[in-house]
Amino acid sequence: MTTPSQAITTAPAAKSRRPGSGGIGGKIIIGIGIALIVVYCLAPFYWMLVTSLRDPARGLETTLWPSKLSLDNYVAVFDPRNNFLRAVLNSLIVSVTTTVLAVLIGTAAAYAIARLKFKGKTVMMFLIVSTSMFPIITLVVPLLQLFQPDYLDWINTYQAMIVPSVSFALPLAVWNLNAFFRQLPRELEQAAMVDGCTPIQAFIKIILPLAAPGVFTTAIITFIAAWNEFLIAVTMVNRPELRTVTAAIGTFTGDSRFQTPYGTIMAAGVLVTVPLVIMVLIFQRRIVQGLAAGSLK
Numbered sequence: 001m002t003t004p005s006q007a008i009t010t011a012p013a014a015k016s017r018r019p020g021s022g023g024i025g026g027k028i029i030i031g032i033g034i035a036l037i038v039v040y041c042l043a044p045f046y047w048m049l050v051t052s053l054r055d056p057a058r059g060l061e062t063t064l065w066p067s068k069l070s071l072d073n074y075v076a077v078f079d080p081r082n083n084f085l086r087a088v089l090n091s092l093i094v095s096v097t098t099t100v101l102a103v104l105i106g107t108a109a110a111y112a113i114a115r116l117k118f119k120g121k122t123v124m125m126f127l128i129v130s131t132s133m134f135p136i137i138t139l140v141v142p143l144l145q146l147f148q149p150d151y152l153d154w155i156n157t158y159q160a161m162i163v164p165s166v167s168f169a170l171p172l173a174v175w176n177l178n179a180f181f182r183q184l185p186r187e188l189e190q191a192a193m194v195d196g197c198t199p200i201q202a203f204i205k206i207i208l209p210l211a212a213p214g215v216f217t218t219a220i221i222t223f224i225a226a227w228n229e230f231l232i233a234v235t236m237v238n239r240p241e242l243r244t245v246t247a248a249i250g251t252f253t254g255d256s257r258f259q260t261p262y263g264t265i266m267a268a269g270v271l272v273t274v275p276l277v278i279m280v281l282i283f284q285r286r287i288v289q290g291l292a293a294g295s296l297k
Contacts, residue, residue, distance in 0.1 A: 045273070052267035060262070073263035077271060083240050084268065087248035091227055093158060094244055098165040098226040103219050105166070106173025107211075111203060113174070114181035115189075125178070132171035139164070140235050147236060160236035161244065165229055169222045180214035181207065217287050224276055245272050 054061050055070040077084050113125060143164060147154040154160040184207060192202035208215070233247040243251070249268045254261040280287070 048266045048269050048273075051263055052270050054263055056261075056263050073261075073267035074271070076261065076264040077268045082252055082264075082268075083243070083248060084245070086241060087243050087245040088272075090158075090242060091244040091246070094161050094165065094229075094233075095223050095226040097158070097162050098169060099219050099223045101162070101166045102169040102173050102222045103215060106170055106218065107177055107208075107215060109170070110174045110177035111181050111207070114178050115186070125174075128174050129171050132168070136164075136168065136231050140231065143232075144235065154236070156237050156239045156242055158242070161229070161233050164232045164236075165226045169225060173218045173222060176218050177211065177214050180211045184210055213286060216283075220279070220283060220287055224280075227272075227276065 050064070050066060052073050053069050053071070054066040054073070055068045056072050056076075058066075058068065061067065076082075109128075113121060143160075144155075146152055147160050149155070154163075188206050188210070189199065189202040192206045193199065197205065228246060229244070230246040230250075233244040234250065237243055237247065240248075240251075245268075249265055249272070252261055252265050252268065253259060254264075
C-alpha cells in the first residue's frame with residue numbers, strides 16, 4: 001500500500017513528465033510545417049529574382065542559380081520603348097489617390113455606422129461587405145459601357161482606374177475602421193463636448209488619433225491593392241502614357257514584336273515588388289497591431 005505522503009510526492013513527478021513527452025517531435029513537425037509554408041510563399045519571388053539576373057543570351061535557362069550573373073535585364077527595363085518610369089508615376093498617382101479617397105470616405109462611413117443609431121444599420125453593413133464578394137471580372141463590361149463617350153467619357157483617364165479601385169477598397173476600409181470605432185467608449189466624445197468641442201471637433205481631435213492604428217493599417221492595405229491592380233488598368237486604358245506599371249509590364253516586347261522578354265519582365269517585377277516588401281517589413285508590427293486591435297470589442 002502507498003501512504004498519502006507517497007501519493008503526494010509521486011503525483012507531481014508523473015505530472016511533470018507529461019509536457020516533455022512528445023514535445024520535441026511536435027516542435028519538429030511544427031518547424032517543418034513552417035519551413036514548407038515559407039518555401040511555398042518565397043519560391044515564386046526567388047524564381048523571379050533568379051530569372052531577372054540571368055544573361056539574356058542564355059535563353060530559357062532553368063537552373064536554380066544563373067550560370068552567369070547579368071544586370072542586362074534591369075537595364076532593358078528602362079528602355080524608352082517600355083515607358084517604365086512613366087508607368088511607375090501613373091501607378092503612384094492612382095494608388096495614392098485611391099488610398100486617400102478610400103480612407104477618407106471609409107472613415108466617415110465607418111464612424112457614422114458605429115456611432116449613429118438608425119434602423120437597418122446591420123443590413124447596411126451587410127450590403128457594404130457583400131459588395132466585395134463580386135468578382136471584379138463581372139463588373140468590367142458594365143464599367144466599360146458606363147465609361148464610354150456616350151455616358152461619362154472616362155476611357156483613357158485616371159478616374160477610370162481610380163473610381164473602381166476606391167469602390168473595391170471601401171468595403172474593407174469600412175469593416176476594419178468600424179471595428180475600431182465600436183471599441184472606443186462613447187464617453188470620450190461626451191467628455192469632449194462637455195469641454196466645448198463640437199461633434200466634428202471631438203471626432204477629429206479625440207477619436208481619430210485613437211483610431212490611428214486602424215486608419216494606418218487600412219491605408220497600407222488599400223495602397224498595396226491599388227498598386228497591384230491589373231484588370232481595370234489594362235481594360236480602361238490603352239494609351240501607353242497612361243498605363244500603370246502592372247499594365248505596362250504586360251506590354252514589354254523583345255527584339256521582335258512576338259518575342260517575350262521573360263528576363264526583362266521578371267526584372268520589372270522585382271523593381272515593382274521590392275518597395276512593397278520593404279514597406280510591409282518596416283510597418284509589419286503596426287499592421288498586425290492594427291488588425292488585432294480592430295478585432296477586439
